[in-house]
Amino acid sequence: MKIYLVGGAVRDKLLKIDSDDRDWVVVGSTPEEMMKQGFTPVGKDFPVFLHPTTQEEHALARTEKKTGSGYTGFECYFSEEVTLEEDLRRRDLTINAMALDESGMVIDPYGGQRDLEHKRLRHVSEAFSEDPLRVLRVARFAAKLAHLGFRVAEETMQLMSHITESGELEHLTAERVWLEWHKSLTTPSPHIFFNVLRDCGALAVLxxxxxxxxxxxxxxxxxxxxxxxxxxxxxxxxxxxxxxxxxxxxxxxxxxxxxxxxxxxxxxxxxxxxxxxxxxxxxxxxxxxxxxxxxxxxxxxxxxxxxxxxxxxxxxxxxxxxxxxxxxxxxxxxxxxxxxxxxxxxxxxxxxxxxxxxxxxxxxxxxxxxxxxxxxxxxxxxxxxxxxxxxxxxxxxxxxxxxxxxxx
Structure with a gap:
């Protein structure tokens, strides 16, 4: 069983900006073993556990398969055999698909550090287009990091336009759209959120x-x-x-x-x-x-x-x-x-x-x-x-x- 800090906390640490976003991935474990170690299960759709001391969320490494429309149309698969790289591959942007091991070493299989250096918001894989909510998430990250010079990669913007044209955005609930919109309002550059949505055609839909x-x-x-x-x-x-x-x-x-x-x-x-x-x-x-x-x-x-x-x-x-x-x-x-x-x-x-x-x-x-x-x-x-x-x-x-x- 190995535990890795993943996602936004790693990104913000490398950017040297404050972050209260700490997510953990556990590789090589099972729900039974997690509970034996004192973790409390809280996940409904996939196995998430609260650490017995810190109460921070720890999720078992998993993969996802598209099975229906919208951002809920996924089948989750987890087992001891799912690797860290497989778990990171299902994430939205390369800068959110990095991990830190217990020694502090960065694990970066998809070029997140390079994209941080080039101030680029780029999707991890073609699986990005399976989740329409990611259009809004990318727009929000663009608003969050615009003051540092970050821009959406052209190939990612093309995928976002494709999602818009597919009609998948219409399957998003109003609550989820507002959640991302509201988060964008707390960023340094909330106007960028709407600029990005307009550039990919999503603003006209949403x-x-x-x-x-x-x-x-x-x-x-x-x-x-x-x-x-x-x-x-x-x-x-x-x-x-x-x-x-x-x-x-x-x-x-x-x-x-x-x-x-x-x-x-x-x-x-x-x-x-x-x-x-x-x-x-x-x-x-x-x-x-x-x-x-x-x-x-x-x-x-x-x-x-x-x-x-x-x-x-x-x-x-x-x-x-x-x-x-x-x-x-x-x-x-x-x-x-x-x-x-x-x-x-x-x-x-x-x-x-x-x-x-x-x-x-x-x-x-x-x-x-x-x-x-x-x-x-x-x-x-x-x-x-x-x-x-x-x-x-x-x-x-x-x-x-x-x-x-x-x-x-």
Whole structure:
């Protein structure tokens, strides 16, 4: 029985980056022997065991055979005779198909170290095309490692295009797609995830609402990049630089979906996109069963980003209405999330990447002034019921007017 550290932990160790991804493969053992050694079985589809001390997962070396559609259509085979090289061969990318033995020696049968050196994401074998989920995994790894200069190998991109054309992506569950999408939102370059999916045709299958933005023009005066899809990924890139929050990054991704359904005879104007995008965001959130906090922030950003951009033109009572609409009095953190997305939208344009966004400070000033109004003081004046809210709003608008030196 031999135990090897495999996969992401080996890759990240060689890249000298932090990793909490520790997977172990056991060669030359059986389930009975593992349990005799004190390991606890936890695997359903194939034999995985928890180490008696560290509780880390240890899987018996195995091979897989394609038996049906999708990423679950596999037959797993394991025995004492399955070698480490056979186990590594079933993995997706060469940089994930390396192992470390107990002495610290790297075992690299498929050229993973060479691909690390050349910053290349390359599939291990033709068996790559048997699992459609790997299209999303490669896109995620591209987003994770793009800042280090990694790119998807041309031959791997061709296989990903082949998987897309085969219709296999349609067998992926919404939950698995969202899992990879969500992981991509925590990487340094989440926009690369969508670039890769688009390059192999997968974006049109998995997220047509976003894919439809490419080729849709915007006014060149405000958007020198013109293309709405390009703008959207620029916004996501900027959002990732401004915040590590995945909810903010998601909202930045979908904030302009409404532009994808603007009638062509209205191009390049998109007057109703803030309203039209709401149904599309709900559609995406329903399909992928997203958590409510992702949906709620995305809807707020879609509906309000144009208003925030016009901060210099707003009336004091309009600020109060916006604050009420986003429920900022109960959830003050929403304001910063909204403003961060709007900041990213502003800088996510060609030539505007470094431009300041004074609207953020204006909204923060307005909120601070309005928040200084005390509801208890209003109640002490004798106002009751509905009158309390009306008087609060009047006082808040007055405070904003004074703070921002507004004439209305």
């Amino acid at each position: 997220l047509p609402e976003l894919n439809n933005l490419f080729g849709v023009p915007q006014p060149e005066k405000w958007h020198p990049e013109i293309d709405t899809g390009i703008h959207t990924l620029m916004v996501l890139k900027q959002a990732a630089q401004l915040s590590p929050c995945p909810q903010i990054r998601f909202a930045a991704t979908v904030h302009d979906l409404g532009k994808g359904i603007t009638p062509q005879n209205e191009w390049p104007s998109h007057k109703k996109h803030c309203h039209n995008g709401l149904a599309l965001i709900n559609q995406v959130c329903d399909r992928f069963k997203l958590p409510n906090d992702y949906r709620e922030l995305a809807l707020i950003v879609c509906e309000q980003h144009s208003n925030v951009h016009r901060a210099m033109e707003l009336r004091s009572d309009t600020f109060v209405r916006i604050f009420a609409k986003i429920d900022v009095w109960r959830k003050p953190e929403r304001l910063n999330a909204l403003l961060t997305c709007c900041h990213a939208d502003h800088t996510g344009r060609k030539g505007s990447e470094m431009k300041p966004y004074p609207q953020k400070a204006i909204f923060e000033q307005a909120y601070a002034a309005a928040a200084a109004v005390n509801a208890q003081d209003v109640i002490a004046l004798g106002f009751k019921g509905k009158e309390i809210r009306e008087q609060l709003d009047k006082l808040r608008a007055h405070q904003i007017k004074m703070e921002l030196n507004l004439t209305h």
